[in-house]
Amino acid sequence: MLQRFRQVRARSLALCQGLSAEDMMVQSMPDASPTKWHLAHTTWFFEQFVLGRDPAFRPRHPEWHYLFNSYYQTVGPMHARPQRGLLSRPSLDEVWGYRQRVETAMEERLSRGLEPALADIVELGLQHEQQHQELLLTDIKHALWMNPLRPAYDDCMVADPLGTPETLSYIAGRDGIVEIGHAGDGFAFDNEGPRHRTLLQPHQLANRPVNNAEYRMFVQDGGYREPLLWLSDGWATVQTQGWQQPLYWQDDLDSAFTLGGVQALDPAAPVAHLSYYEADAFARWAGARLPTEAEWESAAERLPVRGHLLDERPRHPRAASGEGLLQMYGDVWEWTASPYVSYPGFKPLPGALGEYNGKFMSGQWILRGGSCATPHDHIRASYRNFFPPQARWQFAGLRLARDR
Incomplete structure (x- = not known):
């Protein structure tokens, strides 16, 4: 579980390579979310549903709970989805720090072993982050398309040679x-x-x-x-x-x-x-x-x-x-x-x-x-x-x- 946690979290960061802080704050439509918000929300999930089960755990920024909750009404109110692109604060550097702190706490918790019920929640959190990895790509694609310059997310992405269509049967x-x-x-x-x-x-x-x-x-x-x-x-x-x-x-x-x-x-x-x-x-x-x-x-x-x-x-x-x-x-x-x-x-x-x-x-x-x-x-x-x-x-x- 610890190895899988590290792999999934690392992939989210890898998908952000090449994006600027400005790229990662853009919200191009109400259905999409900024890259920065995806990174913070997937971190909030582990903080809320795994680390938060320990009565002794205290989040460093409890006010961020409101910013990065998505739709879990039973755990509290949340910032309006169409306005996630307005969250210039916390900064991207602060979000990186947030991820690192939660990852350190999670790795320490995982290294001690988990009871089955908590292990299931961790796996749900990883699957949840993988969903957001896909959303990160589709959302940034839409944001870059809205830019009149039509910039590329990946300048090295070269399309395959034009193929011969397989006959439909x-x-x-x-x-x-x-x-x-x-x-x-x-x-x-x-x-x-x-x-x-x-x-x-x-x-x-x-x-x-x-x-x-x-x-x-x-x-x-x-x-x-x-x-x-x-x-x-x-x-x-x-x-x-x-x-x-x-x-x-x-x-x-x-x-x-x-x-x-x-x-x-x-x-x-x-x-x-x-x-x-x-x-x-x-x-x-x-x-x-x-x-x-x-x-x-x-x-x-x-x-x-x-x-x-x-x-x-x-x-x-x-x-x-x-x-x-x-x-x-x-x-x-x-x-x-x-x-x-x-x-x-x-x-x-x-x-x-x-x-x-x-x-x-x-x-x-x-x-x-x-x-x-x-x-x-x-x-x-x-x-x-x-x-x-x-x-x-x-x-x-x-x-x-x-x-x-």
């Missing part, structure tokens, strides 16, 4: 009664269980995610101008937001903003940064549909967790080739047709940690599979990510499905 999925949900001894969030039975109708899944070339055809065919392709809320969003193409695509439809700056659009790579509305509209245009999360999981759980994830560069979706179901893990999160609701028999964690997942089961949709910004040891077949349907700044794409 369909593979029959399992049907009948199947089990989904987390099973086994490894870590899982509470919303991944309990494992339960569900009925799958005969269906097929596409062998790979939709690529940029295919989505460009949708754009060029007037997909953003045809209301019959869109859900009502989606069409209203397209009109009010003026969407004409995926987030980060340039108007020439041949290039896009990446963490390496503006680069040529690889036609064979999975399309990314789509909202649920866009994914659903494309599927309808293509004469298909989005898979349910049960269809997706029943296929993915038979595959090893292998793919283009955060551990590899470039941190941008790239093409893959081969046989069978490709890119089920990594590159882009895949929108499903399933709303984010609880499984039968779901029970949130006790106490304040019960606020982690359960209270967000309203008005959001499930994504599966991880992305190029997801740590490899953080993803699994049962992992349920969720976002509101209009969200676009995540590395989200789609895989088609159809009935058979």
